[in-house]
Amino acid sequence: MGPSQTIRPTFSRVLAALVALCCLLTLGIVAIDAGPVAALRVAGPCGGLALLTWTVLWRPLVEVSDGGVLLVNPWRTVHVPWPALDDVSARWALTVRTTDGRTFSAFAAPAPGAAGGDRVGLSGEAVGAVEARRDRLTAAGYLDEVRPEGAPVQVRTHVRTLVALAALVVLSALALAVPAP
Template sequence: MGPARVFAATSGRVLTVVAAVAALAALVGSAASGGLGELLRYGAIPVLGLVVVWALFWYPQVEVSDGEIVLRNVLRTVHIPWPTFRGADTRLSLTIDTTDGRFTAWAAPARSAMGARADAAAPGRPRLGPPRRGRSESDGHTADVVALEIAARRESLERAGHLRPGPPPTGVHVTTTWHLRMIAVVSVLGALAVAGAVLG
């Protein structure tokens, strides 16, 4: 066993920084060309774009720890206790099979279209490929890499006697938390952007 490992995309964070710079430039340009009125009418548009990019490419991640697997997706976070875990599929993206259903990780896509076709052509072969050398944890966020970590963590828990086969204990279930504040912020900014475009 060991510390929790978090998988997220460095490329997505770079894209978010670029979007932030672009949004700031748009806001400054609006204020400089049309003053406060222009900023109020159209300022919600670049801010909305930044929030959407952040929600899609910065915020999502997968965390694997001794207690659970956490899938932080765009609209909700899924907590998967180990006793509910039944397997992982990596053909299209990381999908976790549990006693409460199947859950997909937004932050762990399939490694490539070519790899997915190779897996489909050889269904008897394990779908998990080794991580590439020289990649940091945040870069190695493909479904294969995360699934390998999940398999290794599960094996260590079983060897230590913390995880046993069979149904989960009574009351142990997958839990889901919706990102209500994020949804509300996107909804408000979307409404302001539409209103500004219509009134402008």
């Protein structure tokens, strides 16, 4: 029916890039001023902050495709195929309800704040994209005679990211515990 539509907040990606740049600058300045050993001591906290920022601000997205709705959140990814999609809403964020009664929210598509006024916000944009794609697929007959049990919702935890963050926290703690030369 068409290409996938990706929805993600632009401001958070700019903020993530700025934080990563600050982490790199910090490492460079420490390496120049205090030497490579001091830079190694700062590498864990800088790496942890950069990874956390990437996880929370850069990675999240909503992708609407012919296969369903993909919610990439900081700690897990959820794929809801069209037959399993029951309803979508945008009160606090894009929220997807499945035919088995589960609900999933999209970190990348929050509703506008109180100061948002009439703005639709990313959640409204995402709801519109989901409903429009589902309507087109239904009108074309692609969703006729499909059963929800034949298209399970897939939930995948970002284990590698969690392990990497934990490792960087341990590395940071060790770097702070070892006395400086």
